[in-house]
Each structure stands twice: as structure tokens, then as C-alpha cells.
Amino acid sequence: MRIARRSLIGLALGLGLAAIPAAAQGRDGPLVLAAASLQESMTAAADAWAHKGHPRPVISFAASSVLARQVTAGARADLFVSADLEWMDFLDQRAMLAPATRAPFLGNRLVLVARANALAERRPLAAMLRGRIAVADPASVPAGRYAEEALRKLKLWDKAAPQLVRAENVRAALALVERGAAPYGIVYATDARASARVRVAGVFPQSSHPPIVYPLARLKTSTHPEAEGFRRFLLSGEGRAIFFRFGFSRR
Numbered sequence: 001m002r003i004a005r006r007s008l009i010g011l012a013l014g015l016g017l018a019a020i021p022a023a024a025q026g027r028d029g030p031l032v033l034a035a036a037s038l039q040e041s042m043t044a045a046a047d048a049w050a051h052k053g054h055p056r057p058v059i060s061f062a063a064s065s066v067l068a069r070q071v072t073a074g075a076r077a078d079l080f081v082s083a084d085l086e087w088m089d090f091l092d093q094r095a096m097l098a099p100a101t102r103a104p105f106l107g108n109r110l111v112l113v114a115r116a117n118a119l120a121e122r123r124p125l126a127a128m129l130r131g132r133i134a135v136a137d138p139a140s141v142p143a144g145r146y147a148e149e150a151l152r153k154l155k156l157w158d159k160a161a162p163q164l165v166r167a168e169n170v171r172a173a174l175a176l177v178e179r180g181a182a183p184y185g186i187v188y189a190t191d192a193r194a195s196a197r198v199r200v201a202g203v204f205p206q207s208s209h210p211p212i213v214y215p216l217a218r219l220k221t222s223t224h225p226e227a228e229g230f231r232r233f234l235l236s237g238e239g240r241a242i243f244f245r246f247g248f249s250r251r
Contacts (some may be wrong), residue, residue, distance in 0.1 A: 028055035030078035030227040033067040035214065036169040037083055037108070037143070037188050041246040048242060049230055057230055063169035065140040071096055071219060078227035081105065081216045081234075083170075083188075084142035088215040095220065101228070102217040103235055106243055107251035109189040110146050110209060112202040113177055125202045126156055134165045134176035134185035142212075143170035147186040149209040174198065188212070190247040213251050 029050070034042045039061050050056035057079075060067070064082040068090050071077065080097075082088045091097055112125060129151075138144035144166070151157040165182050167173040170191055177185035178197040185198070192200050218231050233239045240250070 029057040030055075030222070030224040030230055031076075032057050032059045032079045032081065032230070033070065033075075033077045034059055034061055034079075034081040035064045035067070035083035035142070036061050036171045037191055038081060038214075038243075039171065040194050041190070041243045041248065042081070044246070045234060045239060045242045048239075049233055054226055054229070057226075061171075063136065063141045065142075066169075071221075076221050077219055078222040078224045079216065079218055079231055079234075081214060082142070083108075083212070083214055084145065085213055085215060086145070087142065088217060091217075091219075098218040098220050098222060101231060102215060104213055104251045105216040105235065106214040106240070107249035108212040108214070108247075109206070109249070110143075110150055110204040110212065111187060111189045111192050111200045112204070113174070113185050113187055113192045113198040114183060114201040115177060115180060116197050116199045118183065118199075125154065125204070126159075128184060128201055129156055129160050129163070131163060131184070132165050132182040133160055133163050134167060134173040134182035136170045136173050136187075137166040137168065138164075139166075141169055143173070143186070143188060146209045146212060150186075150204045153208040154204075193247045211251075214248075 042059055046057045046059055064084060064087040067080060068087040071091055072094060088102065112128060135147045136144035138148040151160050165176055167176060170187050173185050174187050174191045174195060176182045178195060192198055216231065216234060218227055
């Protein structure tokens with residue numbers, strides 16, 4: 001069985017299906033595909049749901065682009081939470097969402113971070129965008145797309161683009177700053193809040209990029225009897241309050 005499982009995982013990776021937890025094959029709770037920036041908050045929400053006596057959801061975290069492509073490549077899951085509208089639209093246009101289950105869920109802010117032990121300076125964003133800048137890949141990852149939009153709107157893209165260190169998701173970009181591999185990074189405010197090793201060096205104006213919206217939906221292939229209940233819990237006042245504690249905003 002162990003050899004067979006390894007073979008299946010290898011085949012999935014070969015097809016471009018990123019790491020959906022192996023536990024999901026024999027799971028008790030629904031499988032949730034969630035944007036990387038939701039790691040702490042979605043884990044807390046799953047725990048809260050389990051404390052109510054429900055089977056604990058299994059969660060797979062990655063860039064929204066990776067998760068959406070998993071679904072189109074045949075990965076079976078129950079819920080999808082994207083960090084932007086575009087990747088939810090991507091699945092919606094392919095009729096992969098359960099009807100009437102898509103809903104706006106959360107909001108966020110875009111910030112510039114530096115290592116916590118770096119010298120704090122009160123300078124405009126333009127003055128700080130020197131040297132390597134860690135960012136989720138703007139070609140596909142929501143945090144990177146927002147970053148590119150903001151830099152273009154602020155007329156800083158031409159200066160910043162050659163210095164970008166592109167990461168596979170926003171948490172990977174955060175890690176580059178934490179390790180000192182880049183002096184600055186562009187991440188969500190909630191990512192900065194989740195790390196004691198970085199500080200917020202600047203906040204991008206909300207007018208510099210499209211609103212950061214996290215939509216939530218149940219997938220058409222979902223068969224888990226708990227999936228709809230957990231979706232409704234996440235959208236409830238009690239469920240959203242968990243995410244607000246981690247710095248997310250209403251949307």
C-alpha cells in the first residue's frame with residue numbers, strides 16, 4: 001500500500017497536481033483548497049468546526065493558481081477559497097463550481113515588509129524599493145498580481161521589475177524576507193501579522209490596486225456531506241470572526 005500511495009502521489013505531481021494531503025484519501029472531513037495566506041486562520045476555523053462535533057476538514061494550502069489548476073486537472077476537493085476573483089472566475093467559466101455556492105468571503109491589504117531587526121525608516125514606498133524585492137509571481141499568483149498593479153499605478157514598476165525575486169506563493173515571498181534573502185517583500189497585511197520576523201515598512205494605498213477579495217465556493221465534484229455545512233459556517237458571523245482575529249477584513 002505504501003508503494004502504491006507513493007506511486008499515486010508521484011503521478012499526481014507529474015500531472016501538475018500539487019500536494020493535496022494524502023490523508024484526504026481516507027478523510028473524515030471535507031477537503032478544502034485554500035490560498036496560502038489563509039494558513040493560520042483556516043486552520044483555526046477547521047479546529048473550531050471540529051470542536052462543534054464535526055469531522056475536522058482537511059486543508060491543502062498553495063497559491064490560488066496552483067489550486068485552481070489542480071481542480072481543472074482532475075483533483076477532487078470540496079471547497080475552494082481563492083485570494084482573488086480571477087482564479088475563482090477561472091473555475092466558474094469552466095462550470096466547476098456548485099451552483100449558487102460562490103460568495104465573497106474576506107478582504108485584505110497589501111504591504112511592504114522588511115526584516116524585524118532591520119533599521120526602521122520613515123520613507124516613501126518609492127525610496128524603499130531598492131535592491132531585491134520578494135514577491136509572489138505576478139504572472140499567476142494573486143498577491144503578485146496585486147503587487148504589479150500597485151507598482152504600475154504608483155509608476156514604480158519599471159524601477160522595481162528588474163529587482164523582483166519571484167516566489168511560488170505569498171508565504172514563500174515572506175520567507176525570503178525572513179531569511180534575509182531579500183531586504184523587502186510585498187505581501188498581505190495578514191502575512192506580515194503572522195510572522196514575528198518581519199515588520200511592516202509601508203502600506204500600499206487601496207486605490208493603487210483592485211480590491212483584494214477572497215471568494216469562497218463549493219466545487220461541483222464535491223460529494224462530502226459536511227462540505228456545505230462547513231461552507232456556511234465559514235460565511236457565518238461566527239466563522240468570519242475567526243478570520244477577523246487574524247487581520248482579515250470584511251468583504
